[in-house]
Amino acid sequence: MxxxxxxxxxxxxxxxxxxxxxxxxxxxxxxxxxxxxxxxxxxxxxxxxxxxxxxxxxxxxxxxxxxQMHVWSSASVARAPENRAGGAEFGHIELSHQRELKRQVVVDSLQRFAKLDSPIADDVIVEALPGADDGTGWRTRVRLHVDASGRPGPYAARSHKVIAVTELPLATELVQEAAPLDAKFVGEEHVDIVQAATGGARLIVGDQKPSTITEVVGDREFRLADTGFWQVHTHAAQTLTTAVQEAIAPALFDTKAHNLDLYGGVGLLAAAVADRFGSGTKITSVESDATATGFASRNLAEWIGADAATGRVERWIAQLAATANAHDRARLRAATIVLDPPRSGAGKQVVQAIGGLQPAQIVYVACDPVALARDIGLFAERGYDLTALRAFDLFPHTHHVEAVATLTRR
Incomplete structure (x- = not known):
């Protein structure tokens, strides 16, 4: 054919x-x-x-x-497919129906990959975040790729062809104003526009040396590199902070246990846990990026029981399991483990290691419903039941959906 x-x-x-x-x-x-x-x-x-x-x-x-009329004309079906900008693949769908389709994907993933058929799956909804009624203006970070002529733009959907655009409707107003859509960057591969909570928007051209920015969640500040990971939606960090705090069953939480925050970045979710349960909370944030770990150490400094460790999660937790004595194992069995893995999920090796430690409860933050469902199935084989699940529309006009799941030891 x-x-x-x-x-x-x-x-x-x-x-x-x-x-x-x-x-x-x-x-x-x-x-x-x-x-x-x-x-x-x-x-x-x-x-x-x-x-x-x-x-x-x-x-x-x-x-x-x-x-509906696509929120981004550069991605409209009126264009030839090869010339449609990527990054807003649901922009032609009315916003509430986007969330219904995302809900269907979450439920289908749980049924197919976790073999889960329960009211928890049936009752899930995809919750909207604060923001514009049309779902635009939320993105605080945008990467523009650069073609051979130096022209920046997004990739076309499902390709590496750079598309020239005149607007970035999913971006915040400050990011749109700072975006150099008419400039030339010959010899560079990409240009990032980053808006922090303080200091406005900035350009990061290619692999230039990072500088430090400050993000704010509630009344708490987080320092990080401007090239480092932070949630993209203006309200995502606060939404996930609250969701993780509410996902933890207080009756199962022990402030003196060996609580863990895996794939912890600069300490956002470790801070959420410590804020929820007080200054005496003991929690270790684990992250493979040494720069992020350094920031996490400073961001968590006010909690005497909080610390940050650098290491690949699968290796770090395997080493923990191999060296833990009886006292350590008792503290781990009483622990709450929060994990926020990359899009590919935690995977079999990490799930096996966590299951072997037998923590009291697990709070899993996921940006991919299939990876989440697969890992929920693996946790089920190790004695953990899904007891709560929420989903959030952190990425309007895209297919992406965030979920926060609570797994409790039987």
């Missing part, structure tokens, strides 16, 4: 990754820029897989009632 083959398809449901699902002659086709319930003309872009094909919407024949 030639790659230019076009088909009329009836779109039936949503899949993980923001792609819709259709079928043709019994074959599954994953279609971008479509909405379940629509009939579209789609161009086949990949037919090498025997089990499924991939396609891009060229024209909407029968639109969904939930279709």
């Amino acid at each position: 030639a790659e230019s083959k076009e088909l009329e398809l009836d779109v039936t449901n949503i899949a993980h990754g923001g792609i819709s699902v259709a079928r043709h002659d019994g074959r599954v086709i994953f279609v971008s820029d479509a909405i379940p319930g629509e009939r579209v003309l789609a161009r086949i872009t990949e037919d090498s897989k025997k089990s499924f094909w991939r396609a891009e919407t060229v024209k909407v024949i029968e639109p969904s009632e939930h279709r």
Whole structure:
């Protein structure tokens, strides 16, 4: 089949990754820029897989009632697929329906990968964050890639082609004002625009030397490198702080236990735990990035029982398990472990190690529902039940969804 083959398809449901699902002659086709319930003309872009094909919407024949004018004209279906800016793949869907589709993905992931069929899964909703009614203006960090001519822009959807744009509607007003969309950066690979809570927005060109910025959550300040990780939505850090605090069962929390904050970054969630349970809270934040760990040590300095360790989580926790004596193991068994792994999830090795320590409860912050569901299934094999789950729309107009899960030892 030639790659230019076009088909009329009836779109039936949503899949993980923001792609819709259709079928043709019994074959599954994953279609971008479509909405379940629509009939579209789609161009086949990949037919090498025997089990499924991939396609891009060229024209909407029968639109969904939930279709809207795209919030970013540069990503609109009116453009040729290869010239659509990436990063707002749900921008053509009415905002409340975006959240419904994300809810469906979370529930489907739990059912398929965690083998979970319970009221906790059925009752989950995707909660909105404060912000503009149309879901724009929330992104405090934007990376623009640079093409061979030096022109900056986002990549096209599902490619590394740089697209020239005149606006960045998901970005905050300060980031949009600072974005050098008309400038040239010959010889550079990328340009970042970063807005911290203090000091306005700044440009970071290529791999320039980082400087220190300050973020604010409630009345607490966090110092970090401007090139380091911080939540992108203006209200995400506060939302996750509160969600983690509420996800911990107080009856199972022991301030003197060997509590852990894994993949801890600059200490945001360790601070959330310590703020919730008081100055005597003992908690160790573990992070592989030594620069972030250095900032975490300073950000957590007011809690005498808090510290930060540098190490890859899978190695660090394996070493902890190997060297723990009877007293250490008792403190670990009484512990609460918070983890916020990368998009790929914690994985089998880390889940096995945590399960072997037998902490009282686990609070898992996830940015990928399939990885979360897979790990929940692995934890279930080690005696942990999902007892609470919340989902948050930290990334409006994209397919991404954040979840906070509580797992309790049986």
